[in-house]
Amino acid sequence: MSRHRQARAESSLDRSLVALNEARELGEGRLDDATLEQVYGVLERASSRRSLSADHTVVGFFGATGSGKSSLFNAVAGSDAARVAVRRPTTSEPLAMIWGMPGSAPLLDWLEVADRREGTPVPGLTSDAGGLVLLDLPDFDSVQLENRAIVERLAGQVDVLVWVVDPQKYADAAVHNDFIRPFSSHAAVTLVVLNQVDKLAPSEIKPVLDSLAAILERDGLGKAQVAAVSALTGEGVDGLRTRIAAVVKAKAAKSARLAADVAVAAQRLAEASGEGDAAGVHQQDRKQLAAGLADAVHIETVVSAVGSSYRLEATRRTGWPVTRWISRFRKDPLRRLSLRREDSSELNRTSLPPAGAAELARIDSSIRGFADAASEGAAGPWRASIRSAARSNREVLPDSLDQAVAGTDLKANTGAWWWPLFAVFQWLALLVAVGGLLWLGGLAVMGYFQFPVPETPKVEGWPLPTLMVLAGVVVGIFLAVSSKFLALAGAKARAAQARRRLRESVAAVSQVLVGEPVEAEIAHYRDFQAALAAAHP
Structure with a gap:
């Protein structure tokens, strides 16, 4: 390379x-x-x-008992350093043969290989090949568990895996399922060696190799190099050395x-x-969440109180002065809910009933529906994490919603433009009526005491003081009735405005305490997916 x-x-x-x-x-x-x-x-x-x-390439020889792994190691290394035996266990500790550049000691310390030998030059293996470490490892089917543990550890550490199989057990399911198949992604650094081909008739070698190749294909190692060798006769050993040397030289x-x-x-x-992608948060989901939470905190109760408060205040300001005092005995519904500001200070709490089981259930249902919609399409673990994010502020949500309602400007202290106008005309009408009554009263007193009664001015035959009384009363009642209709219309408008403001306040809280954590978790999920995609080399 x-x-x-x-x-x-x-x-x-x-x-x-x-x-x-x-x-x-x-x-x-x-x-x-x-x-x-x-x-x-x-x-x-x-x-x-x-x-x-x-500068060193670590090549590990792995094989089952009886595969001739150590014999092949010796043949490749041009040495008899590896222990060869028929009875178990054979190799019990990893053995390292080292060629080339210095600096292998820390590497072998990391590999935890204590038995280290300096290799002698081997034609075709070490010439111009760079640093090489050959490891002879214990049998991976050893009856000693510590040997198996060594093999499993070093299989995860060496640079090149050489799987040595023999004609008798090359198709052993345990060999493939437990050791070779887990490394199916490592075909680029895997050599599969069929040893002991000297035990096969020449006509049997190709069918066995084809069979082995088919098994490796099923294992996911279809691209792995396969070699047929005999450690005993030396057949194919030079070719195996050449392949190892080429790998080492490429570095x-x-x-x-x-x-x-x-x-x-x-x-x-x-x-x-798992697979999939979250649907994400959409505006319609936010609206449904806010609507559900708004219902749970009884904003319609507040809206109704706003309308009633407006009508009551309109009556107090524009009603017939003779009867409007009665309205003073009615308590303002907004004041009962602690929602009428007496000054410009902010309110922190309302007097709305605390959230009970039904309200809490509605809150939970709204949160769950929002989380389910946002996590639609995501894999199981991430659906769970998105739902968890949606509920992360569940404990403080009811109190925060109550504070949002308390902090909403309901325009409760704002009057209507027509109130002062009606009030002036009401008082003028009352003054006219009272003036007429006083005039008539004065005339009655003068007649009672036999004083000469002056002639009363008339309009169209009606005495003027009588007309004043009638006009004042009629106008006052007319204004009072008219104000009722105007107050009703104004109350609806004020209630609609309050509903909109309250929903906006609830929506702001739901976005901060539910929407933003969900959006952050979905962004987290997508960052994970992007990182995972980038991790594939």
Whole structure:
């Protein structure tokens, strides 16, 4: 691989690791901990491997008991360092053969390989190939659990995986299901070796290789390289050395291995997250939420009180002065609800009944409906997180809604333009009527005491003081009746204005305490999806 291509691969890996870590962090508290822990382990291993020798390629030989793995290791390494035996256990500790550049010690410390040997030059394997570490590992079907644990750990750490199988057990389901198939995404750094082909007739080799290739295809490793060798006779060993040398020389195995690990981790996150996208929050959803919450806090009770308060105040201001005093004994409904401002100060509480079971149920139903609509289409864990976000302020919502109602300017202290006009005419009409009554009273007193009674002016034959009384009373009653109709119309308008203002206040609270947390969680979900998409190298 050219330096340019290698640098480009490293840069791509950098971006994938950053994106994977971002996706992991965004999944915290939403996805299951086991998956997040696995992803964190991948990130830690990647960070550790990249901080260690980039000049060495670690190639691990993995195989079941009887596959001839250690014999093949010796044949490839040109050594007899690996222990070969028939009875279990054979290899019990990993063995490292090292060629090339210095600096492998920290890498082997990280791999926890204590048995280290300096390899001698091997034609076709080490010439101009760069640093190489060959690992002979315990049998992955060892009866000793600690050996199996070593194999599982190092399978997650080496740069190149060499799976050694034999003609008798190459199709063993346990071998494929437990070990080979989990690394199906690592085809670029996987070699599959059919050892002991010397035990097959020449005519049997190709059918066995074809069968093995078909099984690997089902395992997801259709692109993995497959080699037929015999550690005993040396058949195919040179070719295997050449393949390993080519991988080492390219110096791409480490990045390819880590990229495959990232792809697997990203896939696990994707599976834990599930597919789909949230519908999001729409204006109609906001309106339905606000309407439901408004009903739950009885704003229609307040609206009705606004209308009644307006009519009462109109009667007090424009009613017939002779009878309007009666309205003083009626208590203002807004004052009963603690919603009439006596000054410009803000109100903090109303006297509306506290939210009971029915109101709380209505609040919960409105929140649930809003969250369900917003999370429609999202995968299960994210639907749950969006619903949780919608309920995050549930405890403070009733009190906040009450404060919103209390803080709404209902224009309760604002009168109508016609009130002063009607009041003036009412008092003028009353003065005219009283003036007429006083005139008539004066004439009656003069007649009673036998004083000469002056002639009373007449209009169309009607005595003027009598007309004054009649006119004053009729006009006063007419104005009072007219004011009732005007007050009714004004009350409807004032109530409609109050309803609109109250709904706006409730909508503002619902947006802050319900809408914004839901929108933030949906944005969080989409950031996770974007990071997950970027994590795929």
